[in-house]
Amino acid sequence: MKESELLTYTVIGYIRTPFNEKAGIPIQSSISKALGTVNLLPQYSEGLSDLGDFSHIYLIYHFHKANEYKLKVKPFLDDEERGVFATRAPLRPNPIGISIVRLISIDKQENKIELQGVDMLDQTPVLDIKPYIPRFDNFEARTGWMSKVNSETVRKKISDNRF
Amino acid sequence: MKESELLTYTVIGYIRTPFNEKAGIPIQSSISKALGTVNLLPQYSEGLSDLGDFSHIYLIYHFHKANEYKLKVKPFLDDEERGVFATRAPLRPNPIGISIVRLISIDKQENKIELQGVDMLDQTPVLDIKPYIPRFDNFEARTGWMSKVNSETVRKKISDNRF
Numbered sequence: 048m049k050e051s052e053l054l055t056y057t058v059i060g061y062i063r064t065p066f067n068e069k070a071g072i073p074i075q076s077s078i079s080k081a082l083g084t085v086n087l088l089p090q091y092s093e094g095l096s097d098l099g100d101f102s103h104i105y106l107i108y109h110f111h112k113a114n115e116y117k118l119k120v121k122p123f124l125d126d127e128e129r130g131v132f133a134t135r136a137p138l139r140p141n142p143i144g145i146s147i148v149r150l151i152s153i154d155k156q157e158n159k160i161e162l163q164g165v166d167m168l169d170q171t172p173v174l175d176i177k178p179y180i181p182r183f184d185n186f187e188a189r190t191g192w193m194s195k196v197n198s199e200t201v202r203k204k205i206s207d208n209r210f
Numbered sequence: 211m212k213e214s215e216l217l218t219y220t221v222i223g224y225i226r227t228p229f230n231e232k233a234g235i236p237i238q239s240s241i242s243k244a245l246g247t248v249n250l251l252p253q254y255s256e257g258l259s260d261l262g263d264f265s266h267i268y269l270i271y272h273f274h275k276a277n278e279y280k281l282k283v284k285p286f287l288d289d290e291e292r293g294v295f296a297t298r299a300p301l302r303p304n305p306i307g308i309s310i311v312r313l314i315s316i317d318k319q320e321n322k323i324e325l326q327g328v329d330m331l332d333q334t335p336v337l338d339i340k341p342y343i344p345r346f347d348n349f350e351a352r353t354g355w356m357s358k359v360n361s362e363t364v365r366k367k368i369s370d371n372r373f
Contacts (some may be wrong), residue, residue, distance in 0.1 A: 051251065052221040052271050052335060056304040057214045075346045088214065091303055093281035098337060100354030104295075107270075107306055109217050118256035130259030132267075132339040140254055141219040141337045143270055145308065147349060170269030174304045176295040180356055183238045185348045186310060191263030193343055 058172040060087035062108065064165040069112065074123050075135075076146040076164040076178070083148070083165030085173055087158040094176075099153040102181035104160075110142035110174040120174075124196045131189060144171075147179050221335040223250035223321075227328040232275065237286050238298075239309040239327040246311070246328030248322040248336055257339075258323070264315040266342035267323075272335040273305035287359045296354060300310065307334075310342050 064083040066072045075080035085106070087095065098104065116167060120136040121126040131139050151161040160176075227246040230233045236242035248269070261267065282291040283299040294302050307330060309357065314324040321340075 053218050053334065054221060054337070055216050055218045056306070059214075059303050065265055077346045077349070091281065091295075094294040094303070096282065097296035097355055098293055100352065101296065101337050101356075102352035103349050105308065107304075118254065119259065131257040132254075132320075133258075133260035133264065133341050139255070139338060140222050141270075143219070143306075145234070145268065145270070145340065147347065171215065174217070175306050177298055177308065178296050178354065178356065179349060179351050180353050181349065181351050182353070182356075183240045184310065185264050186240070186342060186344065188263035188342050188344050189263065190343050190345070191341065192260055193264075193341065193345075194279060198221060202237055 056174055058109070058174070059091050060085050062106065062167055062171040062173060064167055064169045064171070066168050069168065072168065073166040076148050076166040079164045079166045081163070081165050083162045085160040085162065085176070087160065089139050091156045092155060095153055095155055095158070098176070098178065099150070101150060101178045104146055105148050105177040105179055106146050106148055106173060106178070107175040108144050108167060109174060110137035110144050111170070111172055112168060113137040113139070113142035116140050116142070124200065125192060126180040127192070129192055137144065143174070219337055221272070221337070222254050223248050223336040225269065225330060225334040225336060227330060227332045227334070229331050232331070235331065236329040239311050239329040241288035242327045242329045244328050246325045248323040248325065248339070250283070250323065252321050255318060255321045258316055258318055261339070261341065262313070262314065264313060264341045266310055267313050268340040268342055269309050269311055269336060270338040270340070271307050271330060272337060274300070274333070274335055275309050275331060276300040276305035279303050279305070287363065288355060290355070292355055306372070310316070
């Protein structure tokens with residue numbers, strides 16, 4: 048068995064959100080109205096230039112409360128165990144999360160990005176920020192087990208949550 | 211200045227692609243027809259269950275030839291310097307790439323995922339794999355400097371490339 052290679056990254060900022068515990072977090076940013084803020088570390092401030100003209104951005108971040116991983120998980124929207132790579136569950140071999148959120152404004156003086164649609168825990172460490180570009184990022188796609196989860200179920204599960 | 215926190219991840223596999231050098235790589239997976247393969251390390255094989263029913267997946271990977279970072283970069287599709295977080299350029303504080311690629315088939319015995327639409331260098335280390343779900347991932351969005359790059363420019367720039 049090939050030995051695993053390790054990669055080390057630097058946290059570039061932290062996301063402030065209204066969510067202090069896992070229960071009640073919106074399951075996807077696309078259905079969250081919650082407001083949040085990225086506090087970028089000041090040494091990366093210059094990298095924010097031109098970002099304010101985009102309406103949506105990807106946040107790539109660390110699931111900092113995921114302390115173990117599972118290869119089979121029961122997704123929030125399903126009752127069957129699924130391979131973890133066929134889900135967005137946090138308990139992944141590398142606990143990296145991706146959310147597409149709405150950019151409201153950038154305060155370059157304070158290195159803050161104001162956002163809507165956050166779906167992660169407060170104080171989540173940020174690894175990267177990228178622009179969302181429909182021309183490159185929108186696909187028609189088949190969605191496996193998710194296609195059996197109808198909109199009604201999503202609405203129901205969401206209405207049980209606070210946001 | 212708050213001291214930076216470090217995070218360490220484990221490479222879970224490697225992507226085989228036709229691209230041995232940076233010149234000629236498709237600028238986005240959405241406009242690449244190139245075939246590739248993820249060779250997943252065998253210890254993660256079980257995590258592939260149920261993934262084969264999805265037509266598109268996110269690959270989250272390491273830009274392994276990006277040895278420095280810049281906060282201002284000149285994107286491939288533009289002649290002006292832009293903040294790195296407003297681009298998809300590889301020379302980022304954390305050289306993490308995201309591509310949405312088409313899943314052709316999975317060989318669970320061999321831990322291989324056959325793909326179309328690869329846009330990264332051969333032997334790129336993989337950090338994570340997630341399902342692409344239009345219901346969560348498609349947004350109407352404003353695209354800042356990118357909106358001034360018209361389809362003609364994209365086509366022209368692409369036709370200069372090999373794929």
